[in-house]
Each structure stands twice: as structure tokens, then as C-alpha cells.
Amino acid sequence: xxxxxxxxxEVILDHGKHPRNxxxxxxxxxxAHGNNPLCGDKVTIxxxxxxxxxxxxxxxxxxxxxxxxxxxxxxxxxxxGKTEAEARALFERFHAMCTDDSYVSAGDDxxxxxxxxxxxxMAGIRQFPMRVKCATLPWHTLTAAMAGKEKASTE
Numbered sequence: 151x152x153x154x155x156x157x158x159x160e161v162i163l164d165h166g167k168h169p170r171n172x173x174x175x176x177x178x179x180x181x182a183h184g185n186n187p188l189c190g191d192k193v194t195i196x197x198x199x200x201x202x203x204x205x206x207x208x209x210x211x212x213x214x215x216x217x218x219x220x221x222x223x224x225x226x227x228x229x230x231g232k233t234e235a236e237a238r239a240l241f242e243r244f245h246a247m248c249t250d251d252s253y254v255s256a257g258d259d260x261x262x263x264x265x266x267x268x269x270x271x272m273a274g275i276r277q278f279p280m281r282v283k284c285a286t287l288p289w290h291t292l293t294a295a296m297a298g299k300e301k302a303s304t305e
Contacts, residue, residue, distance in 0.1 A: 158271040166216030171209040171226035184212075184291030184302035186283050191218040195291045203234040208292075215284050221272060222288035228265045234296050240265055241289045248275050248282050 180197040191214030198207035208230050210222045229237040243261050246253050247269065253276075275285045283304040294302035 155274065158274060161271045162216060162220040165220035165223040169210075169219050169223040171223065171230075172211060172219075173209045174211055175207050175209050180295040180298065182291050182295035182299055182302050184287045184294070184304070186214070186218070186287050186304060188280070189215060189218075189284060191215060191284055191287050193218065193222055193288050193291050195222075195288060195295045197292075197295050199234065199296070205229050205232055205234065205237060210288060214287070215281075217272075217275065217281055218284040218287055221285045224268065224272070225288050225292060228262075228268060229292065232262075236262065237296065238293060240269075241293055244269050244272070244289055245286055247273050248285050251276065 175196050175198055177198060178196045179199045182195055184193045184195070185191070191212070193210055193212035193214060196207075196209045196211075197205060200206040208226045210226060212218075212222070214222075229240065232240070239261055243266060247266075253273075272285050275281050287302070287304050290304050291302035294300075
């Protein structure tokens with residue numbers, strides 16, 4: 151189990167130091183700003199949503215701790231190509247994974263099992279309640295952007 155925890159920490163550190171999709175796309179259809187005043191994390195999520203509500207491009211900018219940055223980086227890799235409904239479902243499952251002590255991976259449901267496997271690196275966050283908002287801020291901001299809201303809250 152220690153080897154697995156160490157691997158997860160390496161993945162988080164890698165995404166924190168070398169975030170994927172940290173940029174501002176040229177033609178954005180949706181965007182939202184998220185702020186966690188408790189720790190100072192700030193993130194802007196940019197989306198290009200095309201036909202059939204499919205996320206054609208997703209990127210982020212901002213500053214924050216390694217957990218917030220890693221979460222945004224992983225999120226952008228995972229939701230690209232998904233529909234808005236699929237992205238919302240992933241957010242709900244991710245949020246439960248980070249907050250619910252009784253969370254059990256449900257590999258047999260409609261949620262993309264490969265994406266949920268990739269997000270497992272963040273599951274240990276629930277042991278540190280003060281860090282949950284760091285991990286979920288990019289996801290809350292994504293859902294705000296999809297809903298056409300300019301600002302996101304982790305509440």
C-alpha cells in the first residue's frame with residue numbers, strides 16, 4: 151500500500167510541477183473563475199464546447215497549491231472529448247471520492263472506469279479535509295463554466 155501511495159504522490163507532484171493544458175485557448179465558448187479564499191487558490195477554466203455539448207477543448211490558468219494544480223491538470227485531460235453530462239457525472243463521482251468516507255469505486259456504472267481509475271490518485275485527499283476544496287475547486291469551476299456562470303464556489 152505504501153508503494154501505491156508513493157506512486158499517487160508522484161503523479162500529483164508531476165501534474166503539480168508540469169501541468170497539462172495550462173494555457174488560454176484562442177476561441178473559448180465558456181469560462182469561469184474559481185477562488186478558494188481559505189488558501190488563495192485561483193483558477194480559470196476555459197472550455198470550447200461544440201456540437202452535441204461535447205467538450206472539444208479545455209484548459210486552465212491560475213495559481214494554487216500542488217493539489218489544486220494537479221487536480222486541474224488531471225481534470226482537463228480527462229474531460230476533453232466528453233459531453234457536458236459525462237463531465238458532470240465525473241465531477242459528482244470525483245466529489246464523492248474526495249469527501250465521502252464510505253465512497254466505494256463503482257466500476258460497473260455508467261461513469262468512465264478508466265477516468266475514475268486515473269482520478270484515484272486524488273482519493274487520499276479526503277484524509278485532509280482542509281485540502282478537499284483545493285482538489286475540488288477546478289471541478290466546481292468547470293461545472294460553473296458549463297452552466298454559463300462566471301464564478302465558482304466550492305460550497
